[in-house]
Amino acid sequence: MNEYFHYQQEQLCIENVVLSDIAHRFGTPCYVYSRAALTNGYRQFSEAFKAREHLICYAVKANSNLAILNVFARLGAGFDIVSGGELQRVLAAGGAANKVVFSGVGKSEAEMRQALEAGILCFNVESAPELERLNAVAGSMGKVAPISLRVNPDVDAKTHPYISTGLKQSKFGVAYTEALVLYRRAAAMPHLRITGMDCHIGSQLTETSPFIAAAEKVLALAEQLAASGIKLEHLDLGGGLGIRYDDETPPSIAEYAQALLNALQGRAEKIIVEPGRVLVGNAGVLLTRIEYLKHGEEKNFAIVDAAMNDLMRPALYDAWHAILPLQKRDAARQQYEVVGPICETGDFIGHAREMAVDQGDTLAVMSAGAYGMSMSSNYNTRPRAAEVMVDGAQIHVVREREKVEQLYAAEKIIC
Numbered sequence: 001m002n003e004y005f006h007y008q009q010e011q012l013c014i015e016n017v018v019l020s021d022i023a024h025r026f027g028t029p030c031y032v033y034s035r036a037a038l039t040n041g042y043r044q045f046s047e048a049f050k051a052r053e054h055l056i057c058y059a060v061k062a063n064s065n066l067a068i069l070n071v072f073a074r075l076g077a078g079f080d081i082v083s084g085g086e087l088q089r090v091l092a093a094g095g096a097a098n099k100v101v102f103s104g105v106g107k108s109e110a111e112m113r114q115a116l117e118a119g120i121l122c123f124n125v126e127s128a129p130e131l132e133r134l135n136a137v138a139g140s141m142g143k144v145a146p147i148s149l150r151v152n153p154d155v156d157a158k159t160h161p162y163i164s165t166g167l168k169q170s171k172f173g174v175a176y177t178e179a180l181v182l183y184r185r186a187a188a189m190p191h192l193r194i195t196g197m198d199c200h201i202g203s204q205l206t207e208t209s210p211f212i213a214a215a216e217k218v219l220a221l222a223e224q225l226a227a228s229g230i231k232l233e234h235l236d237l238g239g240g241l242g243i244r245y246d247d248e249t250p251p252s253i254a255e256y257a258q259a260l261l262n263a264l265q266g267r268a269e270k271i272i273v274e275p276g277r278v279l280v281g282n283a284g285v286l287l288t289r290i291e292y293l294k295h296g297e298e299k300n301f302a303i304v305d306a307a308m309n310d311l312m313r314p315a316l317y318d319a320w321h322a323i324l325p326l327q328k329r330d331a332a333r334q335q336y337e338v339v340g341p342i343c344e345t346g347d348f349i350g351h352a353r354e355m356a357v358d359q360g361d362t363l364a365v366m367s368a369g370a371y372g373m374s375m376s377s378n379y380n381t382r383p384r385a386a387e388v389m390v391d392g393a394q395i396h397v398v399r400e401r402e403k404v405e406q407l408y409a410a411e412k413i414i415c
C-alpha cells in the first residue's frame with residue numbers, strides 16, 4: 001500500500017473515499033484510480049529531471065484511459081505511443097502531438113501518414129525496412145519525418161522474459177552493431193531528419209544498473225555518430241522502471257533519474273524518458289466481489305467476479321498482486337485460490353492467499369493501474385469493467401461499464 005490507500009475504521013480507502021462506496025454505486029469489477037497518485041508520480045519525474053532539458057513521455061499502453069492521459073497532458077507530459085489508435089487517444093485527451101514519440105516494430109503506412117499529418121515529435125524507428133517505408137511515405141506527403149533509431153543495447157534487464165526487450169534475440173530495435181550503418185543510410189534519405197536515439201530494455205526493472213549500462217552504450221554510439229557528422233538533439237532512454245507489487249525494492253524515481261543524469265553528465269542532448277508502469281501501477285486498484293466460496297477437496301476457492309479478461313497479468317506472467325478486503329473482518333483466516341469465472345485453468349488472480357472473508361465481500365486487487373484495463377479483453381463475452389477516478393473526495397466515472405450489446409454491435413448474421 002502507498003499513501004493514497006489506507007484503512008480507516010477497518011475500511012479500505014482511496015484518498016478521501018471509502019472504496020466500498022464505489023463498489024456499491026458502480027458495481028464490480030471496477031478499476032479505481034487516484035488522481036493524486038498520478039499527479040504526484042508525474043511531478044516526481046519532472047522534479048527529478050529539472051536540472052536538464054527533458055521530456056517525460058508517458059507510455060500510453062500502460063493505461064490509455066482518456067482521463068488518465070488528460071491528467072498527464074495538463075501536467076505537460078509528452079506521450080510514447082505504439083499505434084495510430086493510441087495517437088488518436090492522445091489527441092482526443094488533449095495531448096500535444098509535438099510531444100509524441102512513436103515506438104513499435106510494425107508501423108503501417110497509414111499510421112505513419114496519420115502521425116506525419118499530426119506532426120509528432122519523433123518516430124522511434126526499429127528496422128531498416130521501416131526507415132525505407134517512412135522515407136517513402138513522408139516523401140509522398142511532401143514532408144520530412146523526424147527520426148530516432150531504437151538501438152538494442154544488448155543489456156539484460158533481469159526481468160521477466162516476456163517483458164525483457166533489450167537482448168540481442170529480441171524483436172525490438174536495431175542491432176547495436178548495425179546502428180551506425182543505418183544512421184548513415186538514414187542521413188542520406190531525403191525525407192528523414194535524424195533527431196535522436198532511443199532504447200527501451202524492458203519493464204518492471206528493479207535495479208538501476210541495467211539502465212546505466214544501456215545509457216552508456218547509447219552514449220558511446222552517439223559519440224561515434226558525432227564523429228561521422230551526425231548530431232543528435234535528444235537521447236530517449238525508454239521506460240521500464242519497476243514498482244513494488246510484493247517485496248520488490250525498485251529504486252525511487254529520484255534515484256533512477258539521478259543515475260541517468262550522472263550517466264549523461266556533460267551531454268548537451270535533451271533527455272526523453274518513457275515511463276509507463278511507474279506512473280500508473282500503484283495509482284489504481286481493481287475491485288472485485290466474491291461470488292462464491294467453494295471448498296474443494298484439496299483447495300478452497302474464492303470465486304470472484306473479475307477474471308483474466310479484466311486483469312491478465314497473473315495469467316500471462318504469473319504476476320503477483322496483493323489482494324485486500326475492502327472491509328476487514330474479525331474472523332479466522334483461510335487459504336484461498338482467488339479465481340475468476342472464465343473457463344480456463346489459467347484464470348486466476350492470486351494463489352494461496354490467506355484471507356478472512358465471506359461470500360459477497362469485496363476485495364481490492366492492488367497495484368492494478370498499469371497493464372490492467374489496457375490489456376483487458378471481452379473473452380467469454382464479458383463486458384469490460386467500469387473505471388473510476390477519485391480526486392480527493394470526488395468520484396468520477398471515467399469509463400462506463402460496457403454493455404453486452406456493444407460487444408456484438410459490429411457483428412452480422414448471414415443468411
Ligand SMILES: *Cc1c(COP(=O)(O)O)cnc(C)c1O
Pocket residue numbers: 059061062080103104200202203204238239240241274275276277278
Ligand atoms: C512499454 C514501453 C514503455 C513503458 O514501459 P514501462 O515498463 O511501463 O515503464 C516505454 N517505452 C517503450 C518503447 C515501450 O514499449
